[in-house]
Amino acid sequence: MNYPNPNPALAKKLNIFAYIISVAVLGLVFGMRMIKLDVDVDFSFLPRINAIVNTIAGIFLILAIYFIKKKNYIAHRNMIFVATFFSTVFLLTYVLYHITTPETSFCKEGPIRIVYFILLITHIISAALIFPFILFTFIRGITFQVDRHRKMARWVFPVWLYVVITGPICYLLLSPCY
Numbered sequence: 001m002n003y004p005n006p007n008p009a010l011a012k013k014l015n016i017f018a019y020i021i022s023v024a025v026l027g028l029v030f031g032m033r034m035i036k037l038d039v040d041v042d043f044s045f046l047p048r049i050n051a052i053v054n055t056i057a058g059i060f061l062i063l064a065i066y067f068i069k070k071k072n073y074i075a076h077r078n079m080i081f082v083a084t085f086f087s088t089v090f091l092l093t094y095v096l097y098h099i100t101t102p103e104t105s106f107c108k109e110g111p112i113r114i115v116y117f118i119l120l121i122t123h124i125i126s127a128a129l130i131f132p133f134i135l136f137t138f139i140r141g142i143t144f145q146v147d148r149h150r151k152m153a154r155w156v157f158p159v160w161l162y163v164v165i166t167g168p169i170c171y172l173l174l175s176p177c178y
Contacts, residue, residue: 001073003144011143018139022132025091029128032098039100046097047104047178050090051171057086058164065157077141084138087164107177116173123166130159 064079106116137156140149 001071003073003146006145007143008145011139011145014139014143015136018132018135022135025131026128028095029091032095033103035099037099041100043097043100044178046093046101047171047175050094050097051168053086053090053093054164054167057083057090058161058168060086061157061161061164080138080141084134087134087160090167104174104177106174108173112173116170119166119173120170123163123170126159126166127163130156130163134160 060079060083064076064083067073067075067079106113108116133152133156137149137152140146140152
């Protein structure tokens with residue numbers, strides 16, 4: 001397939017935006033446990049919604065890899081746009097939940113507790129580390145820097161997929177404790 005010419009000038013501008021968004025989002029996510037807003041709305045339904053939204057993002061990521069392997073670049077791009085949309089919705093509702101709702105502690109004992117915390121810790125670390133790289137990979141794709149996009153996507157994709165799979169698993173393990 002013939003791609004449009006790469007647009008590194010646009011990528012450079014978008015990279016600045018990605019750096020700013022990354023710092024702001026990571027700061028908000030790490031600081032949200034210190035922020036508690038008292039609103040008259042019960043957001044206790046959001047963890048279930050977040051798990052569903054994360055699962056949908058994962059489905060679209062898998063479809064994106066399927067289409068790129070079939071060399072259907074347009075469908076691949078569309079699936080990535082949808083996965084990114086659902087990941088953004090997840091991030092917004094996740095932060096909303098955590099700044100308005102008290103923390104839920106894991107209530108199970110025994111080996112499942114160890115499994116839960118291993119999944120939770122690796123999920124949180126992976127999500128925090130991969131977020132900026134998802135943005136940079138996305139930018140490389142939409143600015144048609146195809147070789148740079150491919151090189152980065154080969155390792156960004158599996159980590160992003162790990163995050164969207166382990167998030168709902170952590171929810172399922174935590175759900176009896178709500």
